[in-house]
Structure formats: C-alpha cells, structure tokens
Amino acid sequence: MTGFLRLAEDIAREAGDMLLAKRPTMSEEVETKSSPTDVVTILDKASEELIRERILAARPGDRILGEEGGEAPGESEVRWIVDPIDGTVNFLYGLPDWAVSIAVEVDGRVVAGVVNAAQRGEVYTAALGEGAWLDGERLRCTIGVPLAQALVATGFGYSVSRRAVQGEVVAAVLPRVRDIRRGGSCAIDLCSLAAGRLDAYYERGINQWDYAAAGLVATESGARLGGLLGRPVSPDFALCAAPGLFEELHDLLVPLDPERDA
Ligand code: IPD
Numbered sequence: 001m002t003g004f005l006r007l008a009e010d011i012a013r014e015a016g017d018m019l020l021a022k023r024p025t026m027s028e029e030v031e032t033k034s035s036p037t038d039v040v041t042i043l044d045k046a047s048e049e050l051i052r053e054r055i056l057a058a059r060p061g062d063r064i065l066g067e068e069g070g071e072a073p074g075e076s077e078v079r080w081i082v083d084p085i086d087g088t089v090n091f092l093y094g095l096p097d098w099a100v101s102i103a104v105e106v107d108g109r110v111v112a113g114v115v116n117a118a119q120r121g122e123v124y125t126a127a128l129g130e131g132a133w134l135d136g137e138r139l140r141c142t143i144g145v146p147l148a149q150a151l152v153a154t155g156f157g158y159s160v161s162r163r164a165v166q167g168e169v170v171a172a173v174l175p176r177v178r179d180i181r182r183g184g185s186c187a188i189d190l191c192s193l194a195a196g197r198l199d200a201y202y203e204r205g206i207n208q209w210d211y212a213a214a215g216l217v218a219t220e221s222g223a224r225l226g227g228l229l230g231r232p233v234s235p236d237f238a239l240c241a242a243p244g245l246f247e248e249l250h251d252l253l254v255p256l257d258p259e260r261d262a
Pocket of ligand 1: 067086089158186206207210
C-alpha cells in the first residue's frame with residue numbers, strides 16, 4: 001500500500017505544481033458540462049491527462065476513472081479515481097480552495113488517498129487502516145461536538161432542479177448548528193473535517209472522484225462517512241462527522257433523500 005500512496009502523492013504533487021504554474025495565464029478557457037454552472041477549464045483536462053500518463057507509465061494495466069475522461073475498461077483489480085481539479089469554480093475565480101484528488105481502489109475498496117490543496121500548500125494523505133496525515137502530521141477529527149456547536153460544511157452540486165430543496169434543508173439546519181460553510185471543494189471540506197477545522201459535512205449529488213480520496217482521509221481521522229437511512233456513501237448522498245454528531249445531523253437531512261423524489 002505504501003507504494004500506491006507514494007506514487008499517488010508524487011503524481012498529485014506534480015499535477016498541483018503544473019496547475020499553480022499555469023493558472024495565472026491559462027485558467028480562463030472554459031466549457032460547460034451538465035448545466036450552465038458546471039464548468040471545466042482547459043487546465044482540468046491538462047491535469048487529468050498528466051495524471052493518466054503518469055499512472056499508466058508506472059502501472060500500465062490499471063483502470064482509471066477520471067472526472068474529465070470517464071472510465072476505461074480493464075482487467076486489473078486496481079482502479080485509480082481521479083479528480084484533476086476539485087473545486088473548479090474556485091480555481092476559475094482565483095479562490096484558493098481547489099485540490100488535485102487521487103484515490104487508489106483495490107477490489108472495490110479505497111486503500112490510499114491523496115488530496116493536494118496546492119494553493120493552500122497542504123497535502124493530505126491516508127492509507128486504509130494506517131491513518132491520515134496533513135504534511136506528515138497525524139489527523140484526528142473533532143469528537144463529542146454537539147449539534148448546536150457544530151460547524152457544518154455542505155455543497156450544492158450543479159443540478160439546478162435540486163437546489164430548491166437543498167435551500168430548504170439549509171434553512172432547517174442553520175438555526176440548529178453553530179454555522180454553515182460552503183467551501184466549494186468537497187475534497188477540501190472532508191480533509192478540513194479530518195483536521196478538526198470543520199465538524200461535519202454533507203452533500204447530495206456529488207461524484208465518486210470528489211470524495212474517494214478525501215473520504216479515506218476523513219474516516220482514517222476517526223469520522224464516520226455514509227449515506228442516508230443506513231445506506232453507504234454514494235454519489236447520491238454523503239454525510240461525514242464523528243459518530244454521535246453523524247446521527248444527530250442525519251435526522252435533519254432526510255428530506256434530501258433521493259428516493260423521496262419519485
Ligand atoms: C465540485 C466540488 C463542490 C461540490 C460539487 C462538486 P468539481 O467538484 O467538490 O464542492 O459541491 O458537488 O461537483 O466539479 O469542482 O470537481
């Protein structure tokens with residue numbers, strides 16, 4: 001596993017350095033994807049190309065799922081899950097909270113994860129069963145924080161039709177917690193939670209590449225990561241917090257359950 005983590009970290013650092021160098025002049029070429037708010041810059045694509053090249057040079061048989069290039073079929077039990085820039089809107093606006101995220105999955109389980117928040121100068125790493133670190137320092141999430149004192153992060157995804165109900169849920173959560181943050185990068189939110197800078201995070205309608213690496217960072221820091229109503233985390237829904245707070249917050253979020261849409 002150390003080999004996977006080292007390779008993922010080297011690649012995430014190289015992609016982050018490239019993005020830092022090129023962002024000032026090249027971040028403005030933009031296309032939209034699933035909705036007018038869902039953007040991709042030329043550098044999202046360049047970052048993913050670099051990451052794919054480096055992975056395949058080191059491990060030619062492995063599968064890769066990437067935000068921009070999708071999934072290539074293959075026989076290997078190893079799959080790399082890549083978000084070349086998580087927090088693309090922040091990146092586009094010159095806000096510092098964006099990250100390169102790389103997870104390594106073996107037989108369907110994420111075993112290593114790296115989140116390089118390059119403009120913050122922070123690299124988060126985790127290995128399954130071994131812990132989570134920020135630049136080599138062991139991470140522990142906050143424990144025992146009651147709902148009323150919790151700093152809660154969320155995200156809204158890009159589905160315009162879903163945003164009305166997300167707004168209603170925020171209105172219900174806000175009076176019950178210390179405050180709410182919308183940072184703009186799921187990966188950084190989960191890593192911030194692991195570092196004790198946030199107490200909880202939830203979002204409906206994300207993608208596996210947003211949370212694969214950072215989800216391992218969060219769980220290895222002691223947090224629980226799951227979906228609604230006992231389901232596992234999935235692109236439908238992610239909730240993360242220390243046990244106890246997880247259950248308290250969960251009950252306020254049930255209106256976001258995708259199965260209520262029908
Ligand atoms: C987005 C960010 C954002 C979250 C969205 C994601 P992207 O990822 O993680 O915080 O709210 O759901 O899609 O598009 O910047 O890679």
